[in-house]
Amino acid sequence: MTDAEIEAMVPEFNGILGWVEQLAEVDVTGVEPMTAVIPNTLRLRDDVVTDGNIRDKVLANAPAAEHGFFGVPKVIE
Amino acid sequence: MTDLTDLGIADIRNGVRAGTFSARDVASAFNARVAEAKALNAFLIDTPDHALAAADAIDTKRAAGEDLPIMAGVPIGMKDLFCTVGVEARSASEILNGFKPTYESTVSQKLWDAGAGMLGKLNMDQFAMGSSNETSAFGNVISPWRRNDGGSAALAPGGSSGGSAAAVSARLCPAATGTDTGGSIRQPAAFTGISGIKPTYGRCSRWGVIAFASSLDQAGPMARDVRDCAIMLEAMSGFDPKDSTSLDLPVPQWEAGLSSNLKGKRVGIPKEYRLDGMDAEVAAVWDQGIAWLRDAGAEIVDVSLPHTRHALPAYYIIAPAEASSNLARYDGVRYGQRNLPDGAGLQDMYAATRAAGFGGEVKRRILIGTYVLSAGFYDAYYTQAQKVRTLIARDFEAVWEKCDVLLAPTAPSAAFALGQESDDPIAMYLNDVFAVPASLAGLPAMSVPGGLDSQGLPLGLQIIGKPMDEQGVLNAGLAIEERAGFTARPQQWW
Numbered sequence: 069m070t071d072a073e074i075e076a077m078v079p080e081f082n083g084i085l086g087w088v089e090q091l092a093e094v095d096v097t098g099v100e101p102m103t104a105v106i107p108n109t110l111r112l113r114d115d116v117v118t119d120g121n122i123r124d125k126v127l128a129n130a131p132a133a134e135h136g137f138f139g140v141p142k143v144i145e
Numbered sequence: 146m147t148d149l150t151d152l153g154i155a156d157i158r159n160g161v162r163a164g165t166f167s168a169r170d171v172a173s174a175f176n177a178r179v180a181e182a183k184a185l186n187a188f189l190i191d192t193p194d195h196a197l198a199a200a201d202a203i204d205t206k207r208a209a210g211e212d213l214p215i216m217a218g219v220p221i222g223m224k225d226l227f228c229t230v231g232v233e234a235r236s237a238s239e240i241l242n243g244f245k246p247t248y249e250s251t252v253s254q255k256l257w258d259a260g261a262g263m264l265g266k267l268n269m270d271q272f273a274m275g276s277s278n279e280t281s282a283f284g285n286v287i288s289p290w291r292r293n294d295g296g297s298a299a300l301a302p303g304g305s306s307g308g309s310a311a312a313v314s315a316r317l318c319p320a321a322t323g324t325d326t327g328g329s330i331r332q333p334a335a336f337t338g339i340s341g342i343k344p345t346y347g348r349c350s351r352w353g354v355i356a357f358a359s360s361l362d363q364a365g366p367m368a369r370d371v372r373d374c375a376i377m378l379e380a381m382s383g384f385d386p387k388d389s390t391s392l393d394l395p396v397p398q399w400e401a402g403l404s405s406n407l408k409g410k411r412v413g414i415p416k417e418y419r420l421d422g423m424d425a426e427v428a429a430v431w432d433q434g435i436a437w438l439r440d441a442g443a444e445i446v447d448v449s450l451p452h453t454r455h456a457l458p459a460y461y462i463i464a465p466a467e468a469s470s471n472l473a474r475y476d477g478v479r480y481g482q483r484n485l486p487d488g489a490g491l492q493d494m495y496a497a498t499r500a501a502g503f504g505g506e507v508k509r510r511i512l513i514g515t516y517v518l519s520a521g522f523y524d525a526y527y528t529q530a531q532k533v534r535t536l537i538a539r540d541f542e543a544v545w546e547k548c549d550v551l552l553a554p555t556a557p558s559a560a561f562a563l564g565q566e567s568d569d570p571i572a573m574y575l576n577d578v579f580a581v582p583a584s585l586a587g588l589p590a591m592s593v594p595g596g597l598d599s600q601g602l603p604l605g606l607q608i609i610g611k612p613m614d615e616q617g618v619l620n621a622g623l624a625i626e627e628r629a630g631f632t633a634r635p636q637q638w639w
Contacts, residue, residue, distance in 0.1 A: 069500060069508065077509060080570050084513060087571055088458040091529050094536070101531030102538065105346050105360055105587035106612055108390060125247040131483035138478050143491050 199262025250353025328580025335605025
């Protein structure tokens with residue numbers, strides 16, 4: 069982000085954080101944080117291969133794919 | 146002959162089944178409507194061939210004497226959040242430029258299986274973050290509605306499903322997909338005088354839907370009336386093993402179950418929704434809605450949801466937190482846009498890609514999200530918000546002892562002018578004050594048109610139901626629809 073963008077965002081950021089501060093006043097003694105909005109159990113599925121052999125599909129949208137891999141700028145100097 | 150673009154889902158399906166007109170005629174008529182409505186900027190990409198191919202498949206089936214499915218011959222608009230094979234899906238963001246999915250979202254596949262076709266991809270707030278469709282990287286959607294003052298002020302269609310709402314109300318499509326994280330189906334439906342329902346969290350698979358806040362995101366239909374919403378929701382819903390939060394339940398026959406007789410039903414009116422300084426016209430349409438439901442046979446009961454005022458700040462911690470995690474995937478490596486300055490390394494590439502690719506509101510929410518999840522502040526913000534979320538869900542559970550559905554306004558005002566609220570993020574967030582509590586609790590909720598305000602703009606009424614009770618919500622919506630007799634539509638200026 070540019071300095072100008074950051075400068076514009078500082079008051080907005082402070083405003084939003086000041087506004088959400090009001091949550092601190094809620095009495096949450098003994099309340100558990102929500103983990104699932106609708107009661108649901110995590111399922112187990114059969115331990116079988118259901119996917120794969122789609123390398124070219126996976127790479128089809130890469131901005132730079134070469135030799136069957138994702139291409140990125142050099143990482144190790 | 147009737148103008149085919151004046152028909153909704155049920156009329157199109159029934160006409161195609163009866164042979165009154167062909168599915169191809171319908172698709173062609175809507176393709177033409179879409180092509181001439183560029184001034185609304187509702188569609189990002191037109192896919193006339195997709196609509197025609199789906200229509201031809203239905204016409205062939207009918208000629209062969211086969212039974213036609215529940216959305217046979219109905220061309221729809223697809224919010225840009227949904228992945229469809231081979232058609233660019235960008236979530237209205239530059240960062241996904243060029244991304245053409247090689248897979249089909251579960252919801253869109255179900256719609257094609259139900260006989261629908263696609264007219265195009267619909268504009269929206271970028272990554273579904275916004276309430277006015279002003280955060281799209283590809284320009285604002287202009288509401289087809291105008292005030293009755295003779296002026297031509299461009300109005301917001303609402304957001305984030307603003308393209309969907311504008312397209313349905315302008316009769317560019319009989320129905321469209323929407324998604325609702327904190328009101329993104331209901332608020333734009335209210336602003337444009339159409340109907341839209343967000344089902345119980347888990348009814349519609351999230352697989353292949355570009356993620357914003359995963360514990361809140363739900364797809365749903367936006368259409369002209371309650372029956373059309375019931376039909377399309379039936380087509381979109383159902384268990385999907387590819388979504389770990391998908392509900393493993395049979396899909397009810399909502400259309401067949403429609404009944405506007407509310408005898409024996411209790412409708413709760415939550416007192417905390419009657420805000421100080423509430424818009425008088427919004428309050429009046431709410432009172433009118435109460436009278437309509439009483440007339441339909443329901444008993445009206447006053448109820449309390451004491452934590453309502455904490456819902457919006459809790460949402461603006463939880464949703465950005467989840468967004469900051471979900472949007473970390475946009476790195477310029479696997480899909481979408483890459484910005485690689487000369488001589489840049491990997492980290493520089495990530496930074497340049499994100500700086501150029503994400504819009505201002507998206508950056509704002511990612512920053513808020515990472516801040517509230519950071520080690521020193523996690524408990525004070527995120528854990529606290531999740532506890533408040535539990536309290537909000539408990540408020541609803543307690544209320545279901547006293548009533549079957551709740552009635553409230555959808556939004557605190559009618560549509561505002563584009564640019565009017567975009568300078569102040571919090572003022573914009575307040576648009577969703579009535580919508581967010583049901584989202585945090587995962588409940589089914591619907592907006593139906595209640596009437597017009599003195600400026601000639603639509604106002605919506607919201608029905609919130611118990612978990613899994615979409616039928617109760619749809620039926621109360623139908624009771625209002627029958628009594629409101631809402632036939633207003635925007636005058637064509639585009």
